[in-house]
Amino acid sequence: MDVMAHSTFEAGRCILGKLPHGKDLLRAVEDFCVQNSIQTGVFSVIGSVKSVTLGSCDQNQQVYVTWKKEEQLEIVNCAGNVSLRDGKVAVHAHAMLADINGQTIGGHIFSETIVFAGEIYLQELLGKPLEREYDHITGLPLWKI
Amino acid sequence: MDVMAHSTFEAGRCILGKLPHGKDLLRAVEDFCVQNSIQTGVFSVIGSVKSVTLGSCDQNQQVYVTWKKEEQLEIVNCAGNVSLRDGKVAVHAHAMLADINGQTIGGHIFSETIVFAGEIYLQELLGKPLEREYDHITGLPLWKI
């Protein structure tokens, strides 16, 4: 059995927040973490957006293919985490969205993704922060653990 | 940088539960919270339903468009929270479902949504409860924070 690389934390603050209307989702989470000295955490968002930028990792080319959708969509779920990259707060999140007919799209979420309304649950994690670094196998900025 | 409106809580009970077969999903969660004096919390459900009622917020008309699907579906994920509205427990949840071929639909979940089987993880949050109130910008009952 391979051992999964991991890091153990203690639970910090449990936060419920209201994402700001008309602002970028990732930026709002990132700014909040910077302002509140949160370096590590996990979060979940439900709500809706005015537009979204999603992407998918092209595993062969090792690049993200992104696209933007200018449409009102429900955030059926957005799951993400907070860690550090080059010493700065980095938010990584994936989201699943549904249109007015319930049809769904999903992927890695990018800026700009404009919030209509959003409710976030953020669990702060206390301990040695995780740093992201370039991973040569996947081409992704993965945790150095 | 705008500050995200938020409220901080302490972790309360961690609950794993079995949603009752043949009952309404939202009602089951709501009843459980009332019976166990849970006013604030977050939860996640996986399982399956016999039927589902989903909706999407029409941001321009500021109304929810809802539809019902009488079909057996997997609950790929249902993410929600518990807070108060008019002093009573109010459950807000979004869900993503998949049919027997893996095709997905999603949105804001409404009653009636009949559980076939469901496993819930509910994290109680302790602190000053959040109250929902009508928000004039979105037309939605958002948290007063």
Add this chain to the structure above:
Amino acid sequence: MDVMAHSTFEAGRCILGKLPHGKDLLRAVEDFCVQNSIQTGVFSVIGSVKSVTLGSCDQNQQVYVTWKKEEQLEIVNCAGNVSLRDGKVAVHAHAMLADINGQTIGGHIFSETIVFAGEIYLQELLGKPLEREYDHITGLPLWKI
């Protein structure tokens, strides 16, 4: 009001982990729990896979219909829990995936599902472990609570 069957736990370790590249997702989580003496918990994964095996419960026949997709896909969200079955660690998870165009599929996740990259948040739960047992109404291995 029916009372939802449930069990209450205390929060244990909070773990962030990097799922091993090229390995089976469920097996990686299961092995980790065995190695770290985790008998009860909940988790969430975001990342991507090289292939996935999904399934859906046929509620009438009481069997799982499964299918495999050999394609690079984003794990938009994978939500699961850890409990015991026949005294051994059993991982139950559902996943929503998106292809390079954002098109989504979802369902109950099975082995083999090969990880490209994956970030897991695992919340250990401390208390009397939950055992799964055959449920005659649904034909599923549900929690004995």
